[in-house]
Amino acid sequence: MKRPAERGPAQLLLLRGLRVAGAVLLPLALFYGLRTVGVSAYLALLAGTAVSLAGTAVDLVRRRTIGPATAFVITLMVFSTGVSLIAGDVRFLLARGAWATGLAGTWFLVSAFTRSPLVCVFSRPLLEGRFGWPGDWDAVWERVPRFRRVWRVTSVAWGLALIFDCVLRIFMAYTLPVDSVPSLSAALSALTTVVLITFANVYYQVTGAARKWSRFYAVPETPAQ
Template sequence: MTTPEAQPRPSGRRLLLGVMWDVAVPIALYYGLRAAGVSVFVALLAGAFLPALTTAVQWLRTRSLEGMAGFVAGTMLLGVPAALVSGSPRFLLAKDGWLTGVAGVWFLISIRARRPLLFHGGRPLLEGRFRSDGTSWDVLWEREPAFRRIWRVSTAIWGVAMLIDAAVRVVMAYCLPVDLVPGLGALLWPVTLLLLQVVNGVYYEVAGLWRLTSGAAARPADG
C-alpha cells in the first residue's frame, strides 16, 4: 500500500508553472483581449475561468482535490454567477480580494484545528528536505510542543497577511482605473509572498524550527 510519504512531492518547477498558469496567464489573457477590443467585463470573466479549468483537469486526472484547490474552485464557481447578475467589472476585479480574505479567515480558524493549514502546506516542501534528520513531522508534532506552536504561529502570520493583502486588493478594485487593477493585483502577489517568506524564515530560525527538524533539540548537551 502506498503511504502519504511515498506520494510524489511538488517540485519547485511544478509550483512555478502552477503560479504562472493561475496568475500570469489570466493577466496576459485579460490585456490581450482588451487590446483586441473586448469589453472589460468579458476579458475579466475569461481570465477568471482559468483557475477553475486547472482544478477541473486535476480532478479528472486524479479524482481528488487539494483542500485549497477545491476552495478556490468553489469560490470561483460561486463568484461568476454573482458577477454575471451584477454585470459589474469592479465586482470581478475585487473577486481576488474577497477570495484572499476568506482564505485568510480560513487560515486563522485552522489555528485551533488538529493541525493548522500551514503545517499541511509546508510539509510537502520541507519535510525530509531541509535541515532534516529524517524524523517524521507526525512524530515531531506529537513529541514537541514547540513544533506545534511554531506552525500555529506561522499560520496566524499567513492569515493576518492575507487579510491585509485582501483589503488592499478590494480598495484597488473600487478606487483605481479598471485597466490598471489586474496588473497591479498580479504584482501584489510576489510582494506579499516575498514578505511572508522573509518574515516566516526569520521566525522559523528564531523559534528553533530547524533545530527541531534536524534533531539538534533532542540531543543531550555536551559536558
C-alpha cells in the same frame, strides 16, 4: 498531524510553478492581450476568469476528490462570476479574487488551532528531513510543544496577512483605474508571498526550528496538546 501524499521536492516545485502560471500569469496575459486589441475590460476579465476556472477543473480531474475547502472555493468562484455576468459589474469581477484570498486566510487561521496547521501541511513535503529540519515530524509533533507552536504561529501569520491582502484587493478593485487592477493584484500576490516566506524562514532560524541540532528540540517528552 495528517501527512499529505508523498511527492518529491522537485515535482512539488514544478506543480506549484505550473499552478501559478495557470492561476495568475495566463489570465493576466490574456486580459492585457485582449485589451490591446480593443476588447472591453469586462469581457477581458471574463476570459481570464474562464481560464482560472478551467485550471481549477483540470486540477480537480487529476485529484478525483473534492474536499470541503475546495468545494467552497469553487462555489464561491462560480457564484461571484455568475453575479458578475448578471449584473455586468466590472468592479465586482475585479474583486472576485479577493474573496478566495479571504477564504484562504480564514482557512489558515482556523487550521492553526487543529492538528494540521496549513503551513505545516504545505511545508512538510519540502522540509521534512531536509535543509537542517528533523525527520519523522509525526514523532516530533507529539514530543515537542515548541514544534507545534511554531507551525501554529506561522499559520496565524499567513491567515492574517491573507485577510489583509483581501481587504487591499477589494479597495483596489473599487477605487483604482480598471486596467491597472489586474497587474497590481498580481504584484500584491508576489509581495505578500515574498514577505510571508521571508518572515517564516527568519522565524524558523531564530527559534531554532530549522536546525535539528539546536536546543529547540531538547525538551522532555510531553503528550500532544
